[in-house]
Each structure stands twice: as structure tokens, then as C-alpha cells.
Amino acid sequence: MGKVYLADDPKLNRQVAIKVLTAGANDESFRHRFRIEAKAIATLKHPNIVELYDYSGEDAADLYLVMEFVPGLSLFHMLAHRGPLSEATVVCIGHELALALEHAHAHHVVHRDIKPENIMLNKGRVVLTDFGVVKAFDRDNPLGTHADRTLTQVLGTPGFMSPEQFIGKNIDARTDIFSAGVVLYNLTTSHLPFEAPTVEGMFSRLRRGKYADPREYNDQLSAQFADLLSKCLATKPKDRWPSAAQMRDALLECLTFHGVKEVRQELAKYDKNPAGHAVEQRERRLDVLVRDLKVALKDHNRQRARSLIQMIQALAPAEDMMREITGVTLDAQSRPVFDNSTRSRRRWTWLVSGMLVGTALGIGVAAALYSLGFISEELLDSLVELGTNVGF
Secondary structure, eight states: OEEEEEEEETTTTEEEEEEEEOTTTTOHHHHHHHHHHHHHHHHOOOTTBOOEEEEOOTTOSSOEEEEEOOOSEEHHHHHHHHOSOOHHHHHHHHHHHHHHHHHHHHTTEEOOOOOGGGEEEETTEEEEOOOTTOEEOSSSOTTOSOTTTTTTOOOSOTTTOOHHHHTTOOOOHHHHHHHHHHHHHHHHHSSOTTOOSSHHHHHHHHHHTOOOOGGGTOTTSOHHHHHHHHHHTOSSGGGSOSSHHHHHHHHHHHHHHTTOOOHHHHHHHHHHOHHHHHHHHHHHHHHHHHHHHHHHHHTTOHHHHHHHHHHHHHHSOHHHHHHHHHSOEEOTTSOEEOOTTTTTSOHHHIIIIIIIISSHHHHHHHHHHHHTTSSOHHHHHHHHHHHHHTTO
16 A cells, blocks of 8 residues: 655654555545545554654645654564564553554544554554554544445455454454454464465354464463453454453453563563563562462362462473572483582482472472371461572
8 A cells, every 4th residue: 555664854853654655546545545544543642553743635646644653673573583472571562452442442443454563562662553444433433434434345464354354244343352362362372363374264264263272382371361362362243352441451460460560661671681571571470370379278279279380380390490499400210310510419408499499399299288288388388488589
């Protein structure tokens, strides 16, 4: 539809992005859609939506938009260069994206092309861009169009389009929620839920509503996150989150699950140092899991405790943590192997820190002993507390 150029604004001494209509410049339908995009961005003023500075005017021979330049990478390039993002980071992105959608839907318009290429991340700020196929879904809208004007036009990007969007049915806010769910799935797995070699194959899978559990691609993802995605990716609109606000509430619950308090601060840390921030996220996640495990054990909730222990061991395998804390590894028969630097260490240090408090396996053993009544609640607390202090 157009090309986007980076340009200098000499009057205000700033860089801007200029989008120029190129494809079908003399086609009235393209010109109409370009005018609709200008109206949408001008109306939807929000921190998570790209800002419009100037517009050529709908009667100009050459149509262009002058917009805010957002430096940094799109989520598409970020995924391509860095690989899948952590669940905590993606949930933060989802939260900010939901804020943008909530604002747009409040004005009775849907973006209709939510995908990683159209979402930027810069210093913790998530910015939704490219409103080229935006559509009104209610008569009371700022676009000056009737809700049914583009009822039968199939516009969007295959792989991210909802079933109703694919076949040209009427759409509403839940269409964007479906696409947002695809984005979150894609960012954590590097896959699309309904991916196929052809568009026809993609639509066939989409129509059946069958997709691989994201945990098959990324075993670090939580059941809570997988459930959230399933709600977004429901084939029937009535089975999805009815609003972006309710989707955001579910994302906030996930953030609590990860111990995240400041979303933009979390994203800024990731953007600045992805590898270092991943370590920080892992440590914080372990702290939350251990805290929850202690509560589950005190409540004698064995099923919950078992689930938490499995999550702890998946996040921090016993052998990895044992080597990190004690320098000891295990052989094929699970016997300790000492290198020259650790042979002089006392065996009881390995047993206590390596098996009881320094590793996920130790937490599991302590939990089992407590549930069987062999150790007291006070001793369990002490073991877990000690494990946390020595690096767990």
C-alpha cells in the first residue's frame, strides 16, 4: 500500500516517519483506505499507539502521513534476532498491547492487522503501528464510515487472522483479541498456532480450531499462560475474551504469577540487556514458586505442591543447581562426581546444600518429608529459607 521513509523535521529538530501511498496511488479504494488510516491514528491518541504529526490532506495529489518515528526493533525482528521471548516478557508486551486495543475498541474500531511486524518496542514502551486496514464496527465511530462498509472484504495477514476475518464475516473487538493471542503464541514459541505450508492449509487448520499446545515448543511456559492463549484463540468469537480489558485482567494475573510489578520497567530491562534480564527473571520466578510451595505445604495441598515442585525442577534442574552451588555433578547412576577443586569440600556440605536446600530436588525431598510428617513445619521453613539464602 505504501512505503515508509525516515526523515528529518528541520522545524522541530526531530526524526519522523513518512508513509507515502505508492501502490494504487490513483485507485480511489486505496486512497479511501489511506484517508481512513489518517483519521484513525489522529483520533486514537494513546501512549501505546503511534502518533500522527501531519497529513497531506485527502484531496492532495500525493497522499502521505507524517508520524512519530519509533526507534528500535519491531517484535518481528526481535524474535528473528533473539529467538523466543520469555513468558514474563511476552505477558508484559501483551498487557501493553491490550491497553492499545482497549483504547481503539472504545472508539469502535478494530485494527484488523495485529502482528509482530506492526508492534514496536522501545525503552519499555510498546507501540502499535500501521492502521492501514482499520475498520469500524459500530456507527458511532471517528472514521466517518458505516460499520458494514467493508463487511465482505478479506483484509489482514494469513496466520494472524481470525476465522471470521478469513471468510469475510462481520468482525468486532474479539477479532483483534484473536490476533493478539496469535502474537503472544508466536513470540514464546517462534511458531504460529495454525501454521501450514499454504494459505488453504492454514485456513483448514484454523476452521478446525486445532493447534499444538505452546508448551510442546517451550516447556518453560505455564499452564496459566497456555489457558490464557486458548481463550484468545477460540474458533468462535463468543468463546474468546469479550473485551481487551478482560484479556488484560488475565494478563495481570500472569504478571503476579511471575512477580512482575512494573511492566514498562520490566520491558526496558529486557530491551537493554535480554540475556542478563533472563537470569533475573528466572531467579525471581524461583522465589515466587518457592513461596507458593511453602503455602501449599502448610495447607496440605499435595496436588498443588506436586505441581509447584515440577515447575521448580523444570526451571532449575537439580543437577544444574548442584553444580552451580557445590561444583558437584552426577554420573549416570546419580552418584556425585567431584572435580579437583571440590574434592576437599566436606561431604555433608554437598548433602545439605545440594540435596536439601540448594536444589529443586532438595525442596521436593523436604516437601515430601513434611507431607509424611517426618519433619516439622518450622524445619521445612528453615530448609527453604536456607536454600533461598545460599542461591536457590
